[in-house]
Every structure is written in structure tokens, then in C-alpha cells.
Amino acid sequence: MGKADGFLLYSRLENKERSPEERILDFKEIRLGSKEENRREQAARCMNCGVPMCQSGMRLAGMVTGCPLHNLIPEWNDHIYRKNDAHALGRLIKTNPFPEFTGRVCPALCEKACINGLDDNPVTIRDNELYLAEYGFDHHLITAQIPKKRSDKKIAVIGSGPAGMSAAQRLNYRGHAVTVFEREDEIGGLLMYGIPNMKLDKEVIRRRRRLMEKSGIQFLTNTNVGKDVSLKEIYEQFDAVILACGAKQARVPEIENMEGTDGVIMAVDFLTAATKCLPDLPKVNAQGKNVIILGGGDTGNDCVGTCIRQGCCSVIQIEMMPMPPKERAENNPWPQWPKVLKTDYGQEEAVHVFGKDPRVFSHTITRLIKEDNKVVEAETAEVHFIEGRLVPSEEREVISCDLLIIAAGFTGCEKELVSSNGIELSARNTVKTDQGKFATSKEGIFTAGDMHRGQSLVVWAIAEGLQCAKEVDEWLMGYTNLL
Numbered sequence: 280m281g282k283a284d285g286f287l288l289y290s291r292l293e294n295k296e297r298s299p300e301e302r303i304l305d306f307k308e309i310r311l312g313s314k315e316e317n318r319r320e321q322a323a324r325c326m327n328c329g330v331p332m333c334q335s336g337m338r339l340a341g342m343v344t345g346c347p348l349h350n351l352i353p354e355w356n357d358h359i360y361r362k363n364d365a366h367a368l369g370r371l372i373k374t375n376p377f378p379e380f381t382g383r384v385c386p387a388l389c390e391k392a393c394i395n396g397l398d399d400n401p402v403t404i405r406d407n408e409l410y411l412a413e414y415g416f417d418h419h420l421i422t423a424q425i426p427k428k429r430s431d432k433k434i435a436v437i438g439s440g441p442a443g444m445s446a447a448q449r450l451n452y453r454g455h456a457v458t459v460f461e462r463e464d465e466i467g468g469l470l471m472y473g474i475p476n477m478k479l480d481k482e483v484i485r486r487r488r489r490l491m492e493k494s495g496i497q498f499l500t501n502t503n504v505g506k507d508v509s510l511k512e513i514y515e516q517f518d519a520v521i522l523a524c525g526a527k528q529a530r531v532p533e534i535e536n537m538e539g540t541d542g543v544i545m546a547v548d549f550l551t552a553a554t555k556c557l558p559d560l561p562k563v564n565a566q567g568k569n570v571i572i573l574g575g576g577d578t579g580n581d582c583v584g585t586c587i588r589q590g591c592c593s594v595i596q597i598e599m600m601p602m603p604p605k606e607r608a609e610n611n612p613w614p615q616w617p618k619v620l621k622t623d624y625g626q627e628e629a630v631h632v633f634g635k636d637p638r639v640f641s642h643t644i645t646r647l648i649k650e651d652n653k654v655v656e657a658e659t660a661e662v663h664f665i666e667g668r669l670v671p672s673e674e675r676e677v678i679s680c681d682l683l684i685i686a687a688g689f690t691g692c693e694k695e696l697v698s699s700n701g702i703e704l705s706a707r708n709t710v711k712t713d714q715g716k717f718a719t720s721k722e723g724i725f726t727a728g729d730m731h732r733g734q735s736l737v738v739w740a741i742a743e744g745l746q747c748a749k750e751v752d753e754w755l756m757g758y759t760n761l762l
């Protein structure tokens with residue numbers, strides 16, 4: 280513990296963000312970098328608890344709290360405080376191969392479990408992590424991980440999201456020859472085409488790709504497995520296969536008149552097109568439109584921020600669930616994940632531009648009204664919990680809508696590739712494995728990330744990729760020393 284009374288002397292200080300006024304004019308990153316002296320003070324707030332809940336990554340009351348990667352947080356906070364940044368970085372990358380991603384987009388499960396959060400504000404763990412990651416790149420300490428010795432094993436990874444990337448990096452460093460197949464034109468999965476540029480600059484992913492290629496990993500982009508090459512061919516040519524194709528199958532709500540109507544788009548398709556076309560506008564865009572986003576969650580928030588940058592006339596986010604409390608409820612104590620109202624960057628920007636929070640809670644869309652097959656209005660209704668079910672009330676309100684974006688969650692992975700190759704699916708429409716394992720029902724085929732656990736978080740995808748790599752290595756070699 281660097282400074283015994285650091286938590287008493289210094290208040291929480293997060294990295295600054297560009298003001299809503301300035302940032303809505305472009306798609307550049309919102310958060311500004313760290314100042315060295317701030318990070319040292321913030322690291323000094325860490326109390327190096329005897330039982331550091333921040334690195335526990337454990338399930339409490341149905342939700343995980345603490346870091347799923349078990350990052351050695353108190354250790355590297357101590358090193359930051361003592362100006363041993365290189366050593367701190369060494370401890371960080373021992374457990375987290377991509378801190379430049381999590382330092383930008385992780386919802387910081389660690390901070391929710393920080394003991395400083397019990398009666399004050401938690402340590403800025405995520406900002407400290409980003410500081411170390413960028414320190415590592417700036418000082419050429421994060422380099423290509425070239426293995427000293429190669430094995431004769433060949434591994435195919437299908438999907439280049441954070442799960443596929445972390446599995447590929449670990450197995451390559453172990454000495455196996457890794458080829459990653461990706462159907463998009465760029466690697467990164469939802470990091471690239473999903474999470475908007477203002478949260479994660481796409482150059483950050485390309486920077487990592489260059490290092491991974493230098494270390495010997497081969498990326499085959501624009502290669503759709505199941506279409507351009509069959510899984511059977513890959514299975515025959517490689518010693519092991521990892522399926523890390525994500526869980527992008529959108530939940531499509533039942534709305535009268537929606538099917539086949541112009542002006543309705545799924546959130547990930549909308550966000551993908553927005554990023555792909557930058558700096559231009561994609562064909563389906565929000566410019567000059569009254570937009571409704573169905574879904575009040577994080578994906579919906581990313582759509583709000585994107586629509587505002589594209590120049591929408593208005594934006595409303597419709598959410599079925601009631602508004603959560605502003606503070607932790609009594610039955611949701613620390614260190615459980617706090618189920619509280621979160622106002623994210625997109626909602627903040629909507630308040631700045633339109634003068635109000637875009638979210639309308641306890642509501643749904645029941646019907647679309649169209650002209651020439653194009654949506655022009657949406658009929659909405661308040662919903663109530665009746666016998667444990669959300670039921671729309673009889674009263675309806677009609678609101679203008681030129682663009683409807685569906686951000687109502689996900690229903691698992693795309694089935695085709697899996698079922699056509701005789702691999703079993705779970706009841707949740709994810710690839711089935713034994714609890715805590717990554718081997719599928721087909722020998723030599725493994726799975727990781729959202730495709731395995733359902734739509735989740737980047738930090739979980741990275742953690743699953745690492746654990747899957749360990750299982751694959753053991754299966755191939757008969758033993759493993761991987762962490």
C-alpha cells in the first residue's frame with residue numbers, strides 16, 4: 280500500500296471528457312487521456328485491502344462484481360503510486376492481454392466492488408488501467424509476443440472479436456500456429472463494428488492487430504466460414520478449432536406492421552454502417568429524422584450518441600422496464616453490482632441538445648403507422664407488471680417516427696454454422712459445453728466469448744478466450760502451463 284492515508288487525502292478524479300457541446304460535432308473519442316500526477320494520486324487512494332473484492336470477479340445475488348480477469352489491481356496501483364509504471368504494466372498484462380480495450384470500454388466491475396465505494400467514491404481503477412496501457416505503447420513496452428519455440432500444432436479461430444483475439448494471442452505465444460478467420464473487412468468483432476468510435480477509436484484495434492501479426496498470427500478477413508470456406512474443411516486442416524463468432528442475433532419484438540417496413544433497422548446494423556461509412560453518412564442514417572430507439576440499455580445509448588452526431592431532429596429511447604433507483608436499494612448493498620440509474624454519454628448529449636433525457640421508462644411500441652411502406656409514426660403504450668408479466672395498457676399515444684432502431688437485446692448466436700456441423704446448442708441458443716468448460720459436443724472444436732455465454736462484455740470475452748486457450752493447449756499437448 281503506497282500511501283496509508285491516500286484515500287483520506289485525495290478525492291476521486293476521473294479522466295476528463297470533452298464537453299457534450301464539443302464532442303457531438305465529431306466521432307472522435309470522448310474521454311481525454313490521463314495526467315501522470317493525477318493517476319499517482321488516484322492510485323494512492325487504493326487501500327490494498329486484505330481481501331481485495333475489486334479483483335474477485337465473483338457472482339453475488341445473480342450478478343458478477345469485481346474483475347473477471349482477476350487483474351492484480353492493488354499491486355499495480357501501488358506501483359503507479361511509487362512511479363514504477365513499467366513494473367505496474369508488467370503486472371497488468373500478466374492477466375489482461377488488451378488493457379487498451381478494457382481501459383476504454385469496460386463498465387469497471389472492479390470499481391463497483393472497491394471498498395472505497397462503501398462510504399465514498401471508488402478508486403479510478405479503469406482510468407489507471409488505461410494510463411498504464413497507453414504508457415506501455417508510448418514507451419514501446421507493449422510489443423509483439425513472439426514465441427521462442429514453435430510447436431507443430433495448427434489452430435483455427437473463427438471470429439476476431441475480443442474472445443477470438445485473446446485466445447489467438449495466448450495460443451500463438453505458446454508456440455502454436457494460429458489463423459483467425461473473420462467475415463468482416465476488419466478484425467475486432469463488436470469492438471470494431473458495434474461499439475462506436477467515440478468510445479473506442481478504431482485505430483486502437485488496428486494498432487493491436489499490427490502487433491499480433493508481427494508475433495505470427497495470421498488474420499484472414501473477408502472470409503465467412505460456412506460460405507467462403509466450410510467449417511468441415513477447416514476442421515480437417517487444423518488440429519483444433521475455436522468458435523468465437525459472438526451472439527449478435529437480435530431480439531425482434533412483436534410490433535404490428537413492423538415486418539418489411541422501411542425505416543426500421545437493427546441497432547448493430549445501424550452502428551456498423553455508421554462506423555464503416557465514416558466520415559460520410561451511411562444509406563440508413565438519422566439526419567433530419569425523428570428517431571425512436573426501442574431499448575433503454577447500453578446499445579440504445581450508443582445509438583442515441585450516433586443519431587445526434589448524424590444530425591437527428593429528435594431522439595426518444597423507449598424502455599419497457601421501470602426507471603431504476605438513483606441510489607442503491609437496501610436489498611442491493613455493496614459489493615453487489617449496483618442496480619441504479621446510469622446516465623451515459625448519449626443520454627447526456629441528448630439533454631444538452633434537446634433539453635431532456637431521451638429515455639421513457641415503462642413503455643413499449645405496439646404498432647407502426649406507415650405511408651408508402653415507410654414508417655411515419657409509432658403507437659406507444661405504458662406497460663405494467665401484472666402477475667409477473669409486463670402488459671401494455673389500453674391507452675395509446677402516437678408519436679412521430681421516421682427511423683426506428685431496435686436495440687431490444689440479443690437472443691444468442693447464429694445457429695446455421697453450429698447446427699449444420701452437428702454441434703449442440705444450449706437452451707439459451709449459445710454453444711453448449713460442460714459448466715466452466717469450453718469443449719463443444721464435437722471433439723477438437725471449442726468455443727468462447729458471447730457465442731458461449733451469450734451477449735456480455737468485452738472483459739468477459741477476453742477472460743473466456745484466455746480460459747479456452749488453456750483448455751485447448753491441454754487438449755493438444757496433454758498438459759498446460761498457461762494461466
Ligand SMILES: Cc1cc2nc3c(=O)[nH]c(=O)nc-3n(C[C@H](O)[C@H](O)[C@H](O)COP(=O)(O)OP(=O)(O)OC[C@H]3O[C@@H](n4cnc5c(N)ncnc54)[C@H](O)[C@@H]3O)c2cc1C
Pocket residue numbers: 384385386437438439440441442443444460461462463466467468469470473474475478502503504505523524525526527547550577578581696727728729730734735736737738740
Ligand atoms: C452496440 C454494442 C455496444 C457494446 N458496448 C460495450 C461496452 O462498452 N463495453 C463492453 O464491455 N461490452 C460492450 N458490448 C459487448 C461486447 O462488445 C461483446 O460482449 C464482445 O465484443 C463479445 O466478444 P466476442 O469476441 O465473443 O464476439 P464479437 O465481438 O461479437 O465478435 C465475433 C466476431 O465473429 C465474426 N464472425 C461471426 N460469424 C463468423 C463466420 N461465420 N465466419 C467468420 N467470422 C465470423 C463476427 O464478424 C465478429 O467479428 C457492446 C455490445 C454491443 C452490441
Ligand code: SF4
Pocket residue numbers: 345346347348349350352375381382385386387388389390404405408738
Ligand atoms: S478489466 Fe474492467 S473490471 Fe477488470 S480491472 Fe479493468 S476496468 Fe476493472
